[in-house]
Amino acid sequence: MVGGGFGGLAAALRLAKLGHDVTLVERSPGLGGPLAEITAGEFAWDAGPTYTLLPAVVRDLFRKTGRPVERELELVPLDVVREHRFEDGSAVRLPTGRAAQLAAFDELGPGLGQRWVDHVASYADDWDVLRRGYLENPWQPDDLPRDLAARLDSRETMHKRLRKTFKDERLRLVAGHPFVAEGHELRNVPAWAGSTAYVEQRFGAWTVEGGMTRLGSALVDRLATRNVTTLAGTEATDLVVREGRVVAVETTAGTLDADVVVCAIDPRRLPALAAYVVRTMPAIPPVVAYLGLEGDAPELPHELVLHGDPMLVVRTGGRAPAGASTLTVHGRGRLSEDLLRALARHRIDLRAQVVERIDLSPRDQVDRWGGSPMGVLWQGRATVRQRLGPRTPIEGVYAAGAHATPGSGLPFVGLSAALVAAEVGSA
Ligand SMILES: Cc1cc2nc3c(=O)[nH]c(=O)nc-3n(C[C@H](O)[C@H](O)[C@H](O)COP(=O)(O)OP(=O)(O)OC[C@H]3O[C@@H](n4cnc5c(N)ncnc54)[C@H](O)[C@@H]3O)c2cc1C
Missing domain, CATH: 3.30.70 (Alpha-Beta Plaits)
Structure with missing residues (x-):
């Protein structure tokens, strides 16, 4: 396993549970990537994530790799996901749930509630198709079901969809926010990616009592229970490939033999994989x-x-x-x-x-995190086919993490780890 952020931790635990002998290589002394604490004196902050969508992803990870999450962490739903304040002085507090969102946007302006919930509802089918064909089952880029291909190959951009749907610029700002916040230009984001608005409304946004860092530490503690060997302070520098198949990982602590390698970092950092992702660029953190x-x-x-x-x-x-x-x-x-x-x-x-x-x-x-935790920058509809994951062109090499998903946040990263485990299968 290369990389000990959320993606690497999740994939390592799942593969260990499937009976594999897992070694996790992490370049920094600590694990978790931005899912860790930053401290100064008696102050401490979550370095990166402060909440997650789709808590089912975290629940599934805990249940499939040991004790259920409720035994270790308290997942807390957020009543208000975020408040948006606009330049004209108006504001809206975005709750979860259809009825609450309808009421919140109606307060912003009469009729806006219905427009918002219609927009979100328009993503229900997209989410279902993406979930079944792409996020929860390893996809075959050359053999996609028709409904999935229709989405992934659509030329409609988020910018176009939002301009068509909303006259009120404020609704466009709210709908586009998650992408702008992750460093994307809405003209380059495919419209289907907006299905996160549906996920947010339907399943809510959740945090962990005491800070998201606790999620990282609970997973790190679990590594020992699952007998994962951890090499922290060790950087993977390349893969050793023989006859198209991976046989080892080169690291700053020497060469490690491997039958299977999961790349849970930006693949552009491993020369053997870099050639396959020349068209991708990382999305830049704020x-x-x-x-x-x-x-x-x-x-x-x-x-x-x-x-x-x-x-x-x-x-x-x-x-x-x-x-x-x-x-x-x-x-x-x-x-x-x-x-x-x-x-x-x-x-x-x-x-x-x-x-x-x-x-x-x-x-x-x-x-600090050896690459951008924001994953791959959207550069148009083709980006989805230009990133790696869960398989890669090198036999025995799989890709998980923010650079292997269509959204960089924890739920997508967690799903990518589950996909890799499904692809590799039991030992
Ligand atoms: C400021 C900020 C706020 C965020 N807020 C949220 C949020 O609220 N909710 C949310 O869902 N997501 C949020 N994210 C995104 C979230 O952090 C990512 O989804 C997640 O960290 C990606 O996990 P990952 O395992 O793919 O990569 P990372 O977490 O980036 O982990 C990669 C790991 O690999 C290690 N590594 C890199 N190169 C090598 C190498 N060559 N050899 C060995 N190890 C290596 C790194 O040191 C790091 O530990 C935020 C990100 C940032 C930066």
Whole structure:
């Protein structure tokens, strides 16, 4: 297993449970990738994910590799997934569930509720087709069922779909947000990818009591139970391929023989695979500032999106000493000014309260996590066929993780690990 982020951990545990002798190679000293904590003094923040869609993916992973998740973690549904504040001063709080979303958008403007729920409902069939043919079963790119091919080969982009569906720009901003937040240009994202709006409405958004980092640590603890050998602080540098089949992994700690290799990192980082993904580019993470504040943070939902340029996303969560609080701010777009100054223009002025601050640029994150946790950049409908996974052209090599999925978030990464386990099968 190459890479010890969520994708690598999930795939390693599943394969170990299937009876394989698994060695996990992770270049940094710690496991989990961005599913880990960032600390400064007594402050701590979730470095990356603060919530997940599709909790069934996490539940299935825990159940199939040991004790059910409820025995180890408390998954908590979010009443409000995020609040959007628009440049004209209006705002909407996005709950989950059809009726609640209808009411929330109707408050934003009469009739907008129906438009929103119709838009989300238009994805119900897409989700079903994608789930069955692509996300939960290994796909055969050259032999797709007609309904799946019709989606994957469609020229309709998210930009076009949203312009056609919504006259009100604010609804377009809400619908496009998850993609913009992950670094994509809506003109390059296929319309079918918007089915995440359906997933969010139907199955909700969930966090873990005490922070998402706990999900990472629970999986790391499980590695020992499942007898996975972990080589942390060891970087995989290439694959050894003989007659089209993988036989070993080259690492900074020497060559490791292997019958099967799962690449749960950006495959462009392993020369043997790089040639097969020359057309892909990574999606770039946002600028992130982790803030430790003196006194209380403003009363905010789990996630607040401040539209404009730059676009700012403020997330709550984290741990702070008594009398202090934490926030995380992501920024995208015109960031010539400091994030806190940009935030102050939205009347959230924290400048006098900041006692700890850690900034990570996109470059810092790519260096820290050995690639972009945001996965592959959408460059049009062809991107779906240009990424690897679950199979790769090299026999015995499989791909999991954000670079092997159509959405970079944890649920898709978790599904990709399950697909690899299904493909490799029992020992
Ligand atoms: C700021 C931020 C916020 C996010 N928020 C959310 C959220 O709220 N919800 C959500 O669902 N998702 C979120 N994500 C996305 C989430 O982090 C990814 O879905 C997830 O981390 C991808 O998992 P992965 O295993 O594919 O890759 P990663 O988590 O990136 O893990 C890759 C691992 O491989 C290791 N590695 C790299 N190269 C090598 C090598 N050559 N040899 C050995 N090891 C190597 C790295 O050190 C790393 O540990 C966020 C991401 C970021 C950056």
